[in-house]
Amino acid sequence: MRYVDEFRDAATARALSTRIAALCEPGRRYKFMEVCGGHTHTIYKHGLEDYLPETISLVHGPGCPVCVIPMGRVDDAIAIAEQPDVIMTSFGDMMRVPGGRGSFFDSKAAGADIRMVYSPLDALKIARKNPDKRVVFMAIGMETTAPSTAMTVLRAASEELENFSIFCNHVMIIPAIKAILDSPDLRLDGFIGPGHVSTVIGCRPYEYVARDYGKPLVCSGFEPLDILESVYRLMVQVAEGRCEVENQYARVVPWAGNPKALQVIGEVMELRPHFEWRGLGFISHSALRVRARYSAFDAERIFDVPGVRVADPKACQCGEVLKGVLKPWECKVFGTACTPETPIGTCMVSSEGACAAYYNFGRFSRDRVREATRS
Amino acid sequence: MNTTQRADRAGETTREQQVLARIAKVRARRPKVREERITLAHGAGGKATHTLIEAVFVEAFRNPVLEQLEDGASLDTEAGRLAFTTDSFVVSPLFFPGGNIGDLAVNGTVNDLAMCGARPLHLSASFILEEGFPVVDLQRVVASMAAAAQAAGVQIVTGDTKVVERGKADGCYVTTAGVGLLDRPLRLSASAARPGDVVLVSGPIGDHGITVMLARGELDISADIRSDTAALNGLTARLLDAAGAGVRLLRDATRGGVATICNEAAVASQVAVVLDEKSVPVRPVVTGAAELLGIDPLYVACEGRLVAVVAPEHADAALAALRAHPLGEGATVIGAVRDDPPGLVLLRTSFGGTRVVDLLVGDPLPRIC
Structure with missing residues (x-):
């Protein structure tokens, strides 16, 4: 398929792999964090780690919006969904995320009207079709999905729709990366920067990572060759002792981002003073809420939500996994109490979650897998 | 790498192996339904469906025929060996490019019998109709069933009708059951795969699932694609004539797709199935x-494709037989059976890496970004 196959070419991958290996200093180990869940998914789906020398490990970061949503917010959303005449709409991979009292799927099975949509505009369509219902869109995601949520609110406002609102859980990646950099137990050699988020915010906001923390960052695309090339560029920077922000995904990401999208977000949403991230705790100025002037579309103001903070289950070590301190398999409950069928932590829910990706695709010894697949 | 680092690395590998072994043990435990209510995941053909079947149905109905968990039951009677199967159809929308719930219901049951190695003979058809369902739609569904039955060479010989109040069903549900004659000396089974065997698929995969997803109209994507629904008994007859002695297992790749079938075979036969992504059509x-x-696409349903596991010495004959039939023109080898690691499906990706292809929990959930 055009625009896909050329980014999945095995011969190019082999060549890059050789160049990466040549850059490895003997005796040194390298750790790079891919911030975005989309990257984690690509890495496992295509078996990308087979191209990396054993001394380079990839740490899966907090960029999976489903994985970082705290349990209390899931409970709030379910509380809204269970109110009379409400139709809750949500992206697919949010459906299985457990709160303190079960997931959207459980609530749906118990009678709530919860529907999967592919875009907030689909939720708007449902609102138009059901004027006697109150339609709520579970808005999650980073800067990538925030513009489409904001656009949807603007459209609802221009149509004067009275039965549509959003439950806003949009979070921002920059404060989260900063929280990770500030965490004392972390040792990273650089970052594979989030590509989709950068289509909106551009590359400039990452400059502090290089300037203040001395870590290189390469904004990367989502095809396997994109990621491999980003690892190569990081290795070159490390080898040359440089620390810069580079844009590997220039075919999509403008350095300055998308001003129009940023303007739409700014029109509809404003920063929250603080927001809880699953596993990472409260991070200030890390999330968005609906501005007062659009309060008619803000489910948090329309509905009575419990707003109770639910502590992560004690056994769950999602936080350490998200920070890259633990590998998924090092978590106490990984694969035993916590599995994709019965996730305790959110990292196990979405296929982008570090634990689910490792459990589904990489659970077995690389050597055995390589042996078995040798033709 | 210095000595300490090497020791660290070795220690880590050992710890990882211990964790993986513990997980393997947990996975081998008898399944238990933990949910208080049925969710859609229980019907999606993945892990949740398997758990429900084993923990609720097999537990209650336990008998040697059922416990084989094949697509249909093989019965030894005084009159000979019979295959018997049933299937319910609740597809939404009822009509989609390439077919409708009617031909799906006939072909689905015919195919389950064909996958047992049987010659399908007679079907039953039961209808649950919702009050208000247009008669003209019912007539369309039934006409397709009649045509599909004729094409497959089977007769619909008995049936039942129930009508439920408006809102209690989604227009029309169809359940078919079927019997067929097992007139070949074969025992096809998910547990029959052996290291060295070859895995074949009869044509491009995923057409039906994607067609239905798009036909629901929720995605605002349109594409020129039709369901592959078809009766496969002609194709299996051709295949078994040519390579019968070497065919270990036949499955139609419906719910859960090719990935699910390969997982079932890997677990039941305690072998590894290694697929080659580049070869999967x-x-x-x-x-x-x-x-x-x-x-x-490996998890997307087909309604007119089969997966066959065939002994290596019969693979060429099997492939030739499939390709000689109009429904098997696109047949190809997609993988092989190995001995290690048992119970697993592995994929050599087109990119050149490797990964595990596990059962999904429920329906594939679309990702956000």
Whole structure:
């Protein structure tokens, strides 16, 4: 398929792999964090780690919006969904995320009207079709999905729709990366920067990572060759002792981002003073809420939500996994109490979650897998 | 690498192995339904469905025929060996490009019998109709069933009708059951795969699942694609004539797709199934839609494709027989059976890496970004 196959070419991958290996200093180990869940998914789906020398490990970061949503917010959303005449709409991979009292799927099975949509505009369509219902869109995601949520609110406002609102859980990646950099137990050699988020915010906001923390960052695309090339560029920077922000995904990401999208977000949403991230705790100025002037579309103001903070289950070590301190398999409950069928932590829910990706695709010894697949 | 680092590395590998072994043990435990209510995942053909079947149905009905968990039951009677199966159809929308719930219901049951190695003979058809359902739609469904039955060479010889109040069903549900004659000396089974065997698929995968997803109209994507629904008994007859002695297992790749069938075979036979992504036939339009939705065609349902596991010495004959039939023109080898690691499906990706292809929990959920 055009625009896909050329980014999945095995011969190019082999060549890059050789160049990466040549850059490895003997005796040194390298750790790079891919911030975005989309990257984690690509890495496992295509078996990308087979191209990396054993001394380079990839740490899966907090960029999976489903994985970082705290349990209390899931409970709030379910509380809204269970109110009379409400139709809750949500992206697919949010459906299985457990709160303190079960997931959207459980609530749906118990009678709530919860529907999967592919875009907030689909939720708007449902609102138009059901004027006697109150339609709520579970808005999650980073800067990538925030513009489409904001656009949807603007459209609802221009149509004067009275039965549509959003439950806003949009979070921002920059404060989260900063929280990770500030965490004392972390040792990273650089970052594979989030590509989709950068289509909106551009590359400039990452400059502090290089300037203040001395870590290189390469904004990367989502095809396997994109990621491999980003690892190569990081290795070159490390080898040359440089620390810069580079844009590997220039075919999509403008350095300055998308001003129009940023303007739409700014029109509809404003920063929250603080927001809880699953596993990472409260991070200030890390999330968005609906501005007062659009309060008619803000489910948090329309509905009575419990707003109770639910502590992560004690056994769950999602936080350490998200920070890259633990590998998924090092978590106490990984694969035993916590599995994709019965996730305790959110990292196990979405296929982008570090634990689910490792459990589904990489659970077995690389050597055995390589042996078995040798033709 | 210095000595300490090497020791660290070795220690880590050992710890990882211990964790993985513990997980393998947990996975081998008898399944238990933990949910208080049925969720849609229980019907999606993945892990949740398997758990429900084993923990609720097999537990209650336990008998040697059922416990084999094949697509249909093989019965030894005084009159000979019979295959018996049943299937319910609740597809939404009822009509989609390439077919409707009617031909799906006939072909589905015919195929389950054909996959047992049987010659399908007679079907039953039961209808649950919702009050208000247009008679003209019912007539269309039934006409397709009649045509599909004729094409498959079976007769619908008995049936039942129930009508439920408006809102208690989604228009029309169809349940078919079927019997067929097992007139070949074969024992096809998911537990029959052996290291060295070859895995074949009869044509491009995922057409039906993607067609239905698009026909629901929720995605605002349109594509030129039709369901592959078809009766496969002609194709299996041709295959068994040519390579019968070497065919270990036949399955139609319905719910859960090719990945689920391979997992069932790997577990039941305690072998590894190694697939080669580059060889798996997928139409560009299916690849494109699946890429957009963030789902993997290996898990998408087909209604007119079969997966066959065949002994290596019969593989060429099997492939030739499939390709000689109009429904098997696109047949190809997609993988092989190995001995280690048992119970697993592995994929050599087109990119050149490797990964595990596990059962999904429920339906493939579209990813956000």
